Amino acid sequence: MPGLLSQRLLGGKLCLQLLPRAAYSARDPAQWQTLGVTLERQQGVHAIDSDHRVDFDTLPGVLAYTPVGVEVFSESAAGGESLLMRLDEQFANQHLPAVGHRVQSAGNRQALSLAREVRRLLLAPQPDTLALEQCALGFVGLAQRQTETTQRAIPKAFTRVLDQIAEQFHQPLTLEQLAASYGQNELRFLRDFTRAIGLTPHAYIVEVRLQAARRMIETTDLSLASIALDSGFAHQSHMGSAFRKYLAMTPSHYRSHF
Known part of the structure; x- marks a missing residue:
């Protein structure tokens, strides 16, 4: 897969990153507020704000919001393409709900549609900044309405x-x-x-x-x-x-x- 593609928006308040499918092992201390959307199924092991590691099997269309201070460890032998948006703390505090834990929802059709559009824009030789900014703010709007805190287990x-x-x-x-x-x-x-x-x-x-x-x-x-x-x-x-x-x-x- 191509390397990580990224674009800073709104004067650096937001940063969009298209993460390629690749094996990874990462621990993120969550110094930024982050919104993430999966574009592919991903399987591996993770630990969310604890040392307890559990297996995960994440479907496309999962929208996750992680506030500053929530540490996320994640490891996968294959990974999966996903979109990550980092928001500076002042912008996030103005537009996102104050929560002390990770919030996520599965089967989010609007988030997946936006993520696929962002992927198309980021892959373009000349990214359309205005279109990317509109998509980014669309994610913020979805996160404002997000209330589900756990992903449903896959039958x-x-x-x-x-x-x-x-x-x-x-x-x-x-x-x-x-x-x-x-x-x-x-x-x-x-x-x-x-x-x-x-x-x-x-x-x-x-x-x-x-x-x-x-x-x-x-x-x-x-x-x-x-x-x-x-x-x-x-x-x-x-x-x-x-x-x-x-x-x-x-x-x-x-x-x-x-």
């Missing part, structure tokens, strides 16, 4: 579906197959999946394929046609459409850029 049936997608994303997958893994009918599965992640199953699979294609473009010399097929797209132009829609560039431009 084992749901984990089976995510594992199935991770293993078979390069193959054609149907709603019937995924619902069978979930153990419910198609309508119930579609509703539960969309609520948990903030994306429909189809949109989630496209994102997984897009991430796989990005990694292959960055780390191999395979042709774009081969990468399209290996990552589950029907053909190269199908992959190109996804790149243009979600990253605002063609696969060949992405390869030359990164």
